Amino acid sequence: MRKKIVAGNWKMNLTLAQGEQLINDILQAGLKLAEGQEVVVATPFPYLAKAKSLLKNYPGYFVAAQNCASEKAGAFTGEVSAEMLQSVGVDYVIIGHSERREYFNETNAILAKKVDLALANGLKPIFCCGEPLAVRQAETQNEYVARQLEESLYHLTAEQLKQVVIAYEPIWAIGTGLTASAGQAQDMHAFIRGQIANKFGREAALHLTILYGGSAKPGNAAELFANPDVDGGLIGGASLVAADFAAIISSLS
Template sequence: MRTPFIVGNWKMNLTMKQVDDFLDTIKGQLPDPNNVECAIAASSIYLDKLTEYCKNDVHLKAAAQNCFYKNSGAYTGEVSPMAIADMGVSYVMLGHSERRKYFHESNQMINKKVKAVLSNGMVPIICCDETMAKRKTYDEMNWVVNPVIEALKGVSAEDAKKIVIGYEPSWAIGTGKSASGKEIEEACFLIRETIQDLYGKEVSDLVRIVYGGSVNAKNVKEIMSQPDVDGVLPGTSSLKPEDFIKITNFGK
């Protein structure tokens, strides 16, 4: 049985005061972690505050939005996976469509980062997407699974069991237009089938697949009702604590 997973992605938003207010508001309001696992993916400047909070609240996990594929060295401006693991970060988001688009991250680079995250005892959230143009040309399925295959090259079956896959169609991110439940299930099913082809059914049954793209408290229930969807990755709707609380409770 896969535990549902809700990961709020703050992106490059909020101030230190707003982070404090957010954490104060959600205290005692998130679901039992045995029933629903919750995490926040924050900018690196907030990870110290977030990990300190999580040490005293089992209802929330800390996630980084990115990291480099080397533990240390002359890489000015990059985030060390070894350092954030030492801080208490549990998850690292990799290959988000915004990273691919604006910072030209390749599948090969993301594969290196996946291995670095795993070697430091954290869990990668590997994001993959499709464009509206690809969907219109009926080639979206290849577009969705290819980044998954490339990101997992050289990753053992034992490590693959731990990973989270984030399906985020780029045309739905920040647009207010979410994919339908049927569209989401179609893509997530194919991702699971791809993992089964790579590692076998035992691994594919354990891997959690989450959806991101204009998720909110109104559509989360429908999205979570799909059999191959194990969670959601809300962006804008995770910035307000009241909205995030509703999403973690599937809209209630």
């Protein structure tokens, strides 16, 4: 049975006090996670240790960083290494988010290095992939996403892949007024699982958790998560509202 995960990506939002209140409100919602279900909170770097402390006694709750450096250590002012993240108890790290790719020019090759460093330090990568509007309009999204997977993940062994979660982001449906249907989400998730099966084998593909990162909300989460190849969500704005995030977590099947 593969894991079902709802991960909340706070991005560059909230003060420490606001973040602490948000976590406490989520915990007080009284959610009961089933076996194999996880909640991941991806806070800004300064809040990671505090988040870990708040969640340490709650089984099924984990902490993620939103990024890590592509180098092990050294003269890289302002960067945060995978080893540093591991040292404060981080469990997961988001790698290759569409905003990192667009605003910080992160290439597939750079992301492959980050994946390696995360795994070497015992962190589980949440590897993001997905296509922009022009690619979707040209109907070449499958080829685009396949290249992202190939250039950043295909150097791994099947054993290493067991530690990786993939998050599909339809960039064209985020903040554009366009909406990705549950069917479109399922189609791409099934395609990704098929690509992994071709490279790593059917067993690896069946156990791979693939999250949907396209503006899931309380109103559409249940429909999205009901798809056979959608194993949860990487949630942005809705993760900043405790009631909304709790409702999305409750939508896991």
